[in-house]
Amino acid sequence: MMSGKEFFVNRYEKLGWKFKDIELKQAIRVNNMNIAEEEFVKRMQASGIELEKIPFLKGGYWIYKSKFSVGATPEYLLGLYSIQEAAAQIPATLFTDLKDKMVLDACAAPGGKTVQLADLMRNTGVIVALDVDKRRLTALSNHLERCNVHNTVVYKMDSRQASKLNMEFDRILLDMPCSGNFAADKEWFKRRTIKDVERNAKLQREILAETAKLLKNNGELVYATCSLEPEENELNINWAIETLNLQTEKINCYGEEAPTNIFDKQLDNSIRNCKRIWPGQTQGFFVCKLKKA
Amino acid sequence: MKPIKDFASRFDAIIKLDENLIVKKENRYFLVNENLKRAIDKDFFYAGAYLGKIRDDKFFPSFILLRMIAKEKANKIIVNEKTEWLFVCGRDVFKGGIIQIVGSKRRGDYALIINQRGECLGFGKILCNLDEEKCKVAVKNILDVGDFLRRETRQT
Numbered sequence: 154m155m156s157g158k159e160f161f162v163n164r165y166e167k168l169g170w171k172f173k174d175i176e177l178k179q180a181i182r183v184n185n186m187n188i189a190e191e192e193f194v195k196r197m198q199a200s201g202i203e204l205e206k207i208p209f210l211k212g213g214y215w216i217y218k219s220k221f222s223v224g225a226t227p228e229y230l231l232g233l234y235s236i237q238e239a240a241a242q243i244p245a246t247l248f249t250d251l252k253d254k255m256v257l258d259a260c261a262a263p264g265g266k267t268v269q270l271a272d273l274m275r276n277t278g279v280i281v282a283l284d285v286d287k288r289r290l291t292a293l294s295n296h297l298e299r300c301n302v303h304n305t306v307v308y309k310m311d312s313r314q315a316s317k318l319n320m321e322f323d324r325i326l327l328d329m330p331c332s333g334n335f336a337a338d339k340e341w342f343k344r345r346t347i348k349d350v351e352r353n354a355k356l357q358r359e360i361l362a363e364t365a366k367l368l369k370n371n372g373e374l375v376y377a378t379c380s381l382e383p384e385e386n387e388l389n390i391n392w393a394i395e396t397l398n399l400q401t402e403k404i405n406c407y408g409e410e411a412p413t414n415i416f417d418k419q420l421d422n423s424i425r426n427c428k429r430i431w432p433g434q435t436q437g438f439f440v441c442k443l444k445k446a
Numbered sequence: 447m448k449p450i451k452d453f454a455s456r457f458d459a460i461i462k463l464d465e466n467l468i469v470k471k472e473n474r475y476f477l478v479n480e481n482l483k484r485a486i487d488k489d490f491f492y493a494g495a496y497l498g499k500i501r502d503d504k505f506f507p508s509f510i511l512l513r514m515i516a517k518e519k520a521n522k523i524i525v526n527e528k529t530e531w532l533f534v535c536g537r538d539v540f541k542g543g544i545i546q547i548v549g550s551k552r553r554g555d556y557a558l559i560i561n562q563r564g565e566c567l568g569f570g571k572i573l574c575n576l577d578e579e580k581c582k583v584a585v586k587n588i589l590d591v592g593d594f595l596r597r598e599t600r601q602t
Contacts, residue, residue: 227534230591231565255485279485292598294492298508299594303477306485307492320485 262289
């Protein structure tokens, strides 16, 4: 049976990680375009919310203690912060020099990373945000309005058809639809099979192949999943190196160097530039930066 | 553009927006910049700064537009922290929660509701002349930022 907890946990062990159950801490990110971080921290403390700085993120905090939901405070409603899991805050920070750039956020809804990109861009340049689900696009639009984002255009579009935009981008964020991981979904092992993983990996390759066509020379593409399965991560990036004329770039962020040998298959050595994040302080995650070779 | 200007005038405010940069998509208005204008085609879902929408001949503003008006000379009622909480929960404003009034105090006029940090929480309609002693429930809540949560509930 290619599913179940034992099956997946055995795979993780082969990749060098011993399974442990974890309790995820709720994380938030300060929207610096709307408030200075120092002022924000003081304000949250005054309203009875105790924060713990996330050491590997700028503007990221774990909720240490709160008497009420952090998704219903006036500060949240005024767009001063977003609720965003710690590892999910990493991808947008990997781009260099976002100001005034043309950015594609290819799988954007519900918009946590779109708002983060707008924040890092200080509302300059242009973000083109795509998603396919109308309900999720509405959530994205509300998120943009709440956080006072002015530099984004949203299209209801499958990113596998992104060429229809007739645009080229300096930066592309692929926060891929993926199988997820057990740390963010308590029912994950019951729900997922290797077939789901393979189906998602195929979808990711299709998105990557299509959007890579829109990357300018010297442009940067960040690929991220919250999956622990190598088919959606290292194996897909190895495929991209072999078939899409892309190369990995070294990144400096939280996480471990990705393995270059997956279940006895030797991958391109540059896969080690990617980062694999095993669940612990954050959920499971994978991230890498690609450029045209 | 007219619905937006008319809406701002309800707060005795004048808002200056470049008409060439206002884009209408079905019943919704967006303010874009030159860069965005080049990146949008007719099929966009959302663009730039959302300003509001027309429904049943009535203009419903966005919070981005309210924040823009709040930067201008306009009717504003500044409230204390307790009233801020109550207001974003959909409650009306009691006179006792008002710290300062800028502009009209007249019954029937509209005012932006602002917290002590100068942030716009929404807007309401003045229910009684604010100079009068017998005035207790001072402003009827018409729209507050708690609407973002109510939208989520409506959409699920």
